[in-house]
Amino acid sequence: MPKYWNPCTFLPRRLQIVASLTGFVLFCIIFLGTSSSDQYDPYLKDVPYGPKIQSGAHQAIDAAHQAVEHIPSLPKNVPAAPGWLNPFKAPAHSPPPEQANSTNGEASWYSDWKWLSPFSSSVTLDEERSVLPPEKNRPPIYTYFDISDHKKDDKRQAAEKELLEIWRRAWWAKGFKPVVLGQPEANNNPQYRTLMGMELEKEMEFELQRWLAWQSMGTGILCNWLAVPMEAYDDPLLSFLRRGEYPNLMRYGGLDNGLFVGGKDAIDGVVKAALSNPDIQKKKSIFDAVPSKSFTTDKNHDGIAFYSASNIKSKYSKVQKKLETDDTRVEGLVDLARLINSHLHTTWQNTFSSGIAVLKPLPQHTSTLIAPAIDLARNLTQCSLSPEPSSCPPNLYSCTPCVASSDMRISTPPIFRNTSSVFTIATVPHPYTVLALTHSTPTLDLRFVRRKTDRDTWILAATKELLGTGLSSFSRLVSLKDVVASDFSAPRTLWLTAEEIAQPTLSEEQVQELDWNLGFTIPRTPTPNGRSETPVPGPERRPPPPKQDFEGPEPSEKELEQEQAILTASRFALQGKSPDGKGRSWGKAPEGPDVKAVTAGVEAWNLADTETWKFVRAYGARKAMERAKWEEDEEEFLGKGVIGRWVDKVI
Structure with missing residues (x-):
């Protein structure tokens, strides 16, 4: 037998290491892990032992709790520290800025092409904002209405105003922005003074005032207030008009002067040609006063219903009979x-x-x-x-x-x-x-x-x-x-x-x-x-x-x-x-x-249903706000104010 015998030599080397570590831990627990108040070295009386360590730990924890309770709470919405203070910090995306007119009641939204993302919060970084498709561009459609005729009685003004409201409502539903023009727009045209110096037929004077008002707006669609869209939303003619691109000055066969579309240069050319015609005093229509090549005629007008005098006379005899006399x-x-x-x-x-x-x-x-x-x-x-x-x-x-x-x-x-x-x-x-x-x-x-x-x-x-x-x-x-x-x-x-x-x-x-x-x-x-x-x-x-x-x-x-x-x-x-x-x-x-x-928990439990509800709410709220803003912008031009355009000529 060797002089120093180790019983662990009979074990494999890995088990020897495990056995040695186990023995060392047991030795520390038995001889070093226990102490009492009556058994300690008097030369080490200042060194804390078991009960003192435990008591001190409890006191430290209690003091920490008391200190935390007295720490004042930080104010909310504290701005984050600038990123340059920590150059190793991972970058984070910021929520997109709020857009103008993007809140209506409790609904809020963000218009973006990423609106088909499953969850809006992935784009807005905000659980309450829904991502909606960008608002469709509504091309303006203009009509000329002489609301300054103070000779009309109240009942007739109300009846004509109802017809004008029908025109506005019908075109708005098809994706357009209806705009009512009148005498003020014609007066703002520099060529209005040239018109005032002419003695024209009543029909021709009214037609030129209408074109001068349209010219002052630049470009777009000029429509009679008795011409309304009368087809489905995706009708080819209506889809073409919604694009807002009109390379030529166009009129539509069968609609007479009910609908024109064109650009600024073409409109300016027609107005100048009409005013410079030496025989304009004898003309009754804009078509007679300008060269025929000024217009491109399109026979496709099935999407528009024009309640002209000729159509009413030939198709609606009961209405025509009442319109013929002043009393009715x-x-x-x-x-x-x-x-x-x-x-x-x-x-x-x-x-x-x-x-x-x-x-x-x-x-x-x-x-x-x-x-x-x-x-x-x-x-x-x-x-x-x-x-x-x-x-x-x-x-x-x-x-x-x-x-x-x-x-x-x-x-x-x-x-x-x-x-x-x-x-x-x-x-x-x-x-x-x-x-x-x-x-x-x-x-x-x-x-x-x-x-x-x-x-x-x-x-x-x-x-x-x-x-x-x-x-x-x-x-x-x-x-x-x-x-x-x-x-x-x-x-x-x-x-x-x-x-x-x-x-x-x-x-x-x-x-x-x-x-x-x-x-x-x-x-x-x-x-x-x-x-x-x-x-x-x-x-x-x-x-x-x-x-x-x-x-x-x-x-x-x-x-x-x-x-x-x-x-x-x-x-x-x-x-x-x-x-x-x-x-x-x-x-x-x-x-x-x-x-x-509870409501927050229900929304978290039903994420897809919640996203659908918020999207529908925001979509409806935005449509209502869009129309309300347009109504507010147009209100002063429809005689709804204290001093409106109904009495413009009187003043």
């Missing part, structure tokens, strides 16, 4: 306004020959939620008042008048179908509303949401047929956004948020906004449809509510009342209020959960 002229103008609005409504109905679809993806508990959309659809299927119900617009040789057609079909499909002949009205609820309705409870808590509910049920149900069942809810967002805001789908669909529309019918303000989206006045009350049937009161002639398109019993009155109560409570919850609608915020238990925390 105002009644004739009122009937003409009703006739044009009726034709606009009829053309819209003919465009969507397959009817109206009111989207209802979760049919079991959402009857009250889509009630305003059903009421709107029933109004759209009615016939507008018209002095000649069986007539067609002057640009259409044949149509299906509302009087001769069967009622438009209203359906409530549980899925979205991308059909061009169907107009779809979709009501998008907030995910909080979806969960509250589907589980029949006015209040939610995060534990219930996390354990008992499914994610993104609305978007999965709505796009089941369009995209199949294999895609995730996140993958469906791009397609759904395209359906809401693309050039093809936007004129064929109407998207509303459930919490922002009035119940059980839309408010008058909301319906007026839809008038401008559709281009005609929607019937407000049930009206006779003009059929030769036994006279009955108006409400009996209104189309009945549609039958549900899914299997299952119709909801009872009690269930509908419960749905209404839940919908009202959900609207209050999203506003941070208690279910009874009082202004106070919810407290914590036992009164109820923190509503802001």
Whole structure:
């Protein structure tokens, strides 16, 4: 046996190392890890031992807690330190700056070409801002209206103003910016003094004033205020006019002086040629005063209906008869306004020959939620008042008048179908509303949401047929956004948020906004449809509510009342209020959960449904703001002020 025997030599080398380390740790624990107050070296009395170390540690921790409690909190929104202080810090993207006019109510948006990103926050770095497609450029379309004629009485001015409003509404719905010109624009033209020194025929003087006013605006479209777009949004002529590129000065055969398009140089050339014509005193039309080669004539004008004197005389005898005499002229103008609005409504109905679809993806508990959309659809299927119900617009040789057609079909499909002949009205609820309705409870808590509910049920149900069942809810967002805001789908669909529309019918303000989206006045009350049937009161002639398109019993009155109560409570919850609608915020238990925390949790649990709801809300808010801003800019030119252009000549 060797002099120094090591029992570990019988073990492999790696186990020798492990055994040695284990023995060393056990030795330290046994001989160095324990101590007591009565066993210590007196020469080391100042060195802290076990209990002293533990007591000191507790005191240090308590002192640290007290110090933290007394540290003042840092102010919010502290600007970040400049990046040059830490050159090794990783770079971070900054959120895009806020754009002008990008907020309306609680909705905010950012217009960018990246609007088809699944989640807007990836672009805006802000959960509340939605990315919308850039606003379409609305080319201006001008009309000349002599609103300074103070000899007209109030009734005639009101009737003509209604016709002008129909013209503005129709062109706005087709993607244009209607602008009403008058005497002030003509006066601003330097060549107006040349015109004033001439003795011209009344018709020719009015025509030149119209062209001088157009010339002062530069370029664009000049339209008679009785010429309105009377075709679908994607009509070839309307699509050409929306491009805003007019290489030649064009007129349209069959429309007489109803529509001109051209550039600045061409307009200047026509005005100068007309004013320099030595025989202009004998002319009655701009076409007679300038060379024929000044215009390029296009025979394609099917998208425009011009209610000229000749068309009214040949096609609408009842209206013409009233316009012939001074005593009934105002009644004739009122009937003409009703006739044009009726034709606009009829053309819209003919465009969507397959009817109206009111989207209802979760049919079991959402009857009250889509009630305003059903009421709107029933109004759209009615016939507008018209002095000649069986007539067609002057640009259409044949149509299906509302009087001769069967009622438009209203359906409530549980899925979205991308059909061009169907107009779809979709009501998008907030995910909080979806969960509250589907589980029949006015209040939610995060534990219930996390354990008992499914994610993104609305978007999965709505796009089941369009995209199949294999895609995730996140993958469906791009397609759904395209359906809401693309050039093809936007004129064929109407998207509303459930919490922002009035119940059980839309408010008058909301319906007026839809008038401008559709281009005609929607019937407000049930009206006779003009059929030769036994006279009955108006409400009996209104189309009945549609039958549900899914299997299952119709909801009872009690269930509908419960749905209404839940919908009202959900609207209050999203506003941070208690279910009874009082202004106070919810407290914590036992009164109820923190509503802001619950809604934030629901939105985090349903990211795709939340993104859809915010996108639809922002898209509708931006459309309303765009029109409101345009109305504000044009208001002073329409005689709506205290001193308006109605009395311009008097002053």
